[in-house]
Amino acid sequence: MFHKYKIAEYIVFSFQLVLGIMILNVEPLSAQEFQIQLDRPDNLPSGTQVSYRAIRVGKSFSPSQSGNVPQTYKDGSKIKYEIALQGRVQTEQSSDSSQLSIKITQFHANDELIDEGLKLELKNQTLQIQEKNGQKTFEANGTLIEGFDLEMLELLFSVDAWGKVGTDKAFGSAHSQTVGNTWTFQPSVASLREILPLDTTDEEEIGSKFECTGKAKLFGQTTIAGRECLQFRFSERCPDCLSGKTPDGLEVVGGFVERTITGTLPVDPRFPWQKVNFKSGWSITRKITKPPLSGIKIQTSLFDEVTREITYP
Structure with a gap:
């Protein structure tokens, strides 16, 4: 006859044994698979809130610290531009439309950008955007935007x-x-070239090579406003993509170009990207080959970060 404590031990052991058998017989849950659909329609219903923000940072200086390098070369020059706006879509934009109208509720440009000559003041104005043959035109309350103002708006809306x-063809996966x-993808040489400040003549003179592999990752899953979303990151970097000499007495001794796109995408293919962060930039190191400053290196770089986020009504 079992003692009470023996009965208790037997009951616990039996429960553990049964639980162990149950665990052994449970098949592991397989991870959910998602079809990769990066191409999305542009349709933004009326009342959709949009937010854009761009930062441009550039600098040019001499990393050399020897005594024969002029202080102005060591100090160099640098810029930091910031521009941002928030607004609400006024008229519905269909997938076959190239026009968008946004009522701007908030607008910001930093002092350095204003000092550089930016004249835009878009708060409480209606910004109309029309795209034709890959080029955007902007009007604020019916006035065409041009010059430096246009350049900064093109940067701000480049994320579109x-x-x-x-x-999908450039960055997606067939599986x-x-x-x-x-997964990996082959970077677009044409689009990477556009990041660099080179015209055709420069490129022929100094040469360029874009030997790099792009990497993509589906790194997360989240829910936004009741919609299931996926989170992606795409990155590409081409090191040592420039070399050679230019007629103005400079030798390119190094350079790279890179780009990273991070975004949140609804699983439902009827909806556009909810948030996109686009970073791109380049760095070039040149060496002076003519006296009296021969041998001095000048490093120049420019990096952009542009973010767009939409919130449905």
């Missing part, structure tokens, strides 16, 4: 190119993916 037809998976 992400998700258009062709994004379904689970959260945590990575």
Whole structure:
């Protein structure tokens, strides 16, 4: 006859044994697979809130610290521009439309950008954007925006190119993916060249090579405003992509170009990207080959970060 404590031990042991058998017989849950659909429509319903922000940082200086380097070369020059706006879509933008109208509720430009000559003041104005042959035109309350103001708006809205037809072909995967998976893609040489400040003549004279591999990752899953979303990161970097000499007495001894896109995308393919962060930049090191400053190196770089976020009504 069992004692009470023996009965208790037997009951606990039996429960553990049964639980262990149950655990052994439970099949592990397989990770959910998602079809990668990066191309998305541009349709933004009336009342959609949009937010854009751009930062441009550039500098040029001499990393050499020897005594024969002029102090002005060591100090160099640098810029930091910041521009941002928030607004609400006034008229519905359909997938086959190239026009968008936004009522601007907030607008910001930093002092350095204003000192550089920016004249924009868009708060409480209606910004109309029309795209034709890949080029955008902007009007504020019916007035065409040009010059430096146009340049900065083109930077601010450059992120809209992400998700258009062709994004899947360039960055996507033909296979379904689970959260945590990575894949590679071949970077577009043409689009990487556009980041660099080179015209055709420069490129022919100094030469360029873009030997790099792009990497993509589906790194997260989240829910925004009741919609299931996926989180992606795409990165590409081409080191040592420039070399050679230019007629003005400079030798390019190093340079790279890089780009990273991070975004949140609804699983439902009827909706556009909810948030996109686009970073791109380049750095070039040149060496002076003519006296009296021969041998001095000048490093120049420019990096942009542009973010767009939309909130449905």
